[in-house]
Amino acid sequence: MKIPKLLQAVLVLAIVYFGFILVFDIILDHVIPSSLLTMYMFFVVAGVFMVYTANEKSAKELVAPIKALVEDPSKKMIRNVVFVILPLLAGWYTYEKTSLSFEAPVELRTIHPAPPSSMKAYGKRYNVLKLENPFRKFEKTDPKKFKELIAEGAKVYIQNCHFCHGDKLDGKGPYAAGLNPTPANFQDVGTIAQLQESYLFWRIATGGPGLPKEAAPWISSMPIWQDFLSEEEIWQVILFLYDYTGYQPRSFGHE
Amino acid sequence: MKCQDGNRGKFNLLGLVALLAILFYFAPIHFNEENLNFGVSVAESAEPAAEASTDVAASPYGPAPKTTLASYPTIKGINGRVVIWLVAQLHLWFAAFVLAVPIFVFIIEAIGMRTRDRRYDNMAYEFIKVSITAYSLTAILGGLLLFSLVLFYPDLWGYLATIFKDSMFWYAALFFAESACLYLYYYGWHWLQGGDRKWVHLTIGLLLNAVGTMLMFLANSWLTFMMSPEGVNAAGVFAGDIWPAIQNHLWNPINLHRVVANVAFGGSIVGAYAAFKFLSSSRAEDRAHYDWMGYTANFIAISALLPLPFAGYYLTTEIYAFSQQMGITLMGGIFAWLFIIQAVLIGALFLSANYYLWCCMGRSDGAERYYKYIKYIAIVIVGAFLVWFTPHTLVLTNEELKALGGPYHKYVGPFGIMPAKNTAVNLMILATFVSFLFYRRANKIATVSWVKIGNSAQVALFVAGVINIFILGVYYGYFTNTVYKIAASIPQVCTTLAVIVISILIDSFMYKNAKEVAPLKWGRVPERSQYALFLLAVSFTWLMGLMGYIRSGIRQHWHVVDIMRDNSADAFTPTMGFAANVVSIGTIIFLSMVIFVFWLSQISAKKVEPENYWAPEAVDGAVGKGGGG
Amino acid sequence: MKNFLKVAAFSLLVIFSFAGFANLGIPKIEPAPPPTEEKIDLGSMTIEQFVGIGEKIYKGKGTCTLCHNALGGRAPLLEKAATVTAARLKDPRYKGEATDIESYLVESMIKPSAFVVAGFGKKGTNDAVSPMPDVSTGSIGMNEVEIAAVTAYLQELGGVEVTVKVPEDASDSAAEDDEEEQRKPFETVEDILDEVGCGACHKVGEDEGEQGPDLTKIGALRTEAHIRASILDPNAEITKGFKKDLMPKDYGTQLYASELEMLVNYLVALK
Structure with a gap:
């Protein structure tokens, strides 16, 4: 039996929708954000509509049941039912969307705000755009020393950072659960892999209070590490972060 | 009637000759000036002790004015910034339109001359007719922009005028030349027909485009100077040489981007015009004509749309090269969200362009062979678009935040960064191209002996291209040093372009003497396809407004970056919602004005013969003249 | 007309959905206000x-x-x-x-x-x-x-x-x-030449600057009025072979009248 076009379209949409949920929420165990799913479905609906109305025959078949529902006298009963259910559904959706709940409002932070062109730390001024890790050069010139520096950085990390950022650098340290926003996950391709070392230096040295207004709400609990760590220690720990995760810091110049 | 037009054409020809004379009069001056400068630079190099910086220090020009809140006149109840914003944007829209239309009118006229197909000539004439009214609106809006700039930002205007005063004079002169060319081109259309006369007409069209492009380049230099000032020192003291100020860092990237975007924009607006005419005409031949016109305009728009992302990359790269601070403000900071909106709009453009092509396949019954592939193209486009659209920073509810253990999503997150988006946009372009290939083949069957080989070669080409794009995107995007992340986009683009070019070559040979299976019936398209053209035009207009805001907005609180600070009450960056609302209002005003322009061109063709209004002799006389003309 | 309204409604719908997405679909972030300018305090x-x-x-x-x-x-x-x-x-x-x-x-x-x-x-x-x-x-x-x-x-x-x-x-x-402290007038021409730094550019006294004209025989070449005018308004006449705008234009306000006269007299006497 041939499935009517309208039903086909609805089925396709349902399969895609539940497919997303199945794949992300169950198979991959990472929920798909509802805001994203809504936008995704909007465009999937548009795509499905486009495919089914791309030619005249298919378009007619698609709207035929709807046309019949509205115009065919023999379908009076179904028509009445649908015309009652549809507004009710719309009402229910509106109510759901607007009713008050205990859920805190969605807050959105810009995770990587634009860095300032210069920053102050250790009583000095740094040009963030040109700042480079003084130890990076040893990677080529003196690999042994470089390894030692990384080991130093690892020590610094375990003594100071891992409580929140985790011993696997995945942002799941023992205290992470108590924090909102949650600590940065360095294993994620979207964090340090996208950043320059100077950016990390800025974020570590000035901490949450050093965030610009753009990164509001200003609630990061990252300490101002320049009060606790030396400049060298920060650069070492940056070496460690990249070494452990295997990412390369971003650089704008070609080598 | 004809006779009158001819006279007008002659008058305009005289005007043109006069203007050319004026231009040539100025040209040597400019030339001499260059010579003069050249002479000076020789003298300077011969005398190394002479220092350029003293030239600046002792320049007769003062430093950039330092403004205070009081330097910005206010009018109660009117926000000066929004006024400037809207007027500038409207001016830009119309300017883009009147610059773009002659570009493809010229092309269409040339095609008509080559193919001797009268339809092209008629269509080109109809386009240029539309741009005549738009032209005067552009000028009016330009005047209004100048007026509001002087009114609300007198110091900025004064500063820019001291630096660019010479070029502003040339601008005015060029504007006259542009008017002369346009009027001659339009009014002389039916007069300059056939043989050599047609060539003269085409040459005028070329001249019109050359002058128009120069006009735009000149105006571009003023705005790029505000973004990447050169030719002045750190305090804003002008060194006296206007050329470095014009040829500043972002000038050429913006020039390129604007030329390409103008063509796409102009095409989409004309497409919407044709769509409206299609919907409102009932005669079969009218519908066929406007269907064909809409298709051609859309074809032009999409052809220009495809290279546009690459022009955009070039511009962004140059912005980074000029100032990383500006680049990061553009891509990493608050404006990053505007690129999510841009992503939605570009997605809308691609979707509607493809949908239009699919609907248009219905013109021929032969298209049925290809219907079954449409859904696969749709899957690729929608899939690529979802990646293209996924934001870097996800909007998460607290529950989701907890479930994910952080604001990072292991699987969706990687879609948020550039390599994924580059890959997606290349796939979208390829899929759109496939739609076009199907459309091209809809009514034909290839008759050459190597059809199978040709088809397989094309399939292999696409598969290889897609694999290459994927490898470049995935490997270089996620598994190597970030230096290559940006660099990988260039080979991706090259792959896409190579696939398109080679595929067109194969196709054109394969379908050289193809057999027509079912004729292409112009006018046989569903009405909803015309709405795709409207969607294209509206999206394009809105997108241009948004990108214009971003381009201007990344200057932040500077009139002229790092040189002249904006100290007005409106120096802050508005929220995105506010910006989007201003853009929306601008779009509505612009489209209303465009409708007015179209309506004018329509009523100019209408003739009402009132009964018992004119005295009988007068009517007779008019008819007599008309008949004789 | 019906078509026109349909198209207008469609276009408005598109514009409103774009505006709606920009207002509601993405987070409301208020951009940082411009940084305050340097204070002179x-x-x-x-x-x-x-x-x-x-x-x-x-x-x-x-x-x-x-x-x-x-x-x-x-x-x-x-x-x-x-x-x-x-x-x-x-x-x-x-x-x-x-x-x-x-x-x-x-x-x-x-x-x-x-x-x-x-x-x-x-x-x-x-x-x-x-x-x-x-x-x-x-x-x-x-x-x-x-x-x-x-x-x-x-x-x-x-x-x-x-x-x-x-x-x-x-x-x-x-x-x-700037103007609070009154400088003591220079007492000798040598002081003036030293402090003003004429010799950095001119060949005069013990100095041998080359950026400006040689002044060792200036009294023989120019009149007193001409020399005075050249100090007060250096660009008025530029000696051939030298560049305009090099010499500061503010000696008229930097030097006291007595100093200017002393300097002019000194230069006139150089023959």
């Missing part, structure tokens, strides 16, 4: 702002870039002035008393001859005497705060730690002091 000034003032003086009032620029080759570039201090202090040719970067930089401004970079000395002195004037006197006349600001800027420029402290005494600020 010394009391609450940060060292960054102070460095900024130093840069302005360096490029403006101090006229340092007149000679310290990449094109003229008249004076050394100062990008590394702060970083090479250690080497300078150890150099056997060093004649000053500075002990650290800050004091060295200050000294180099008020006692330029303490160390002269090889090749930049006055002609004929074998790099023992600097052609640079003492910036705290003469037409430049920078006060202590301004010198400190330029020092801070040079430290910043050289990439070393800025040790200069923002002066706390606001009454000594750059803005106010």
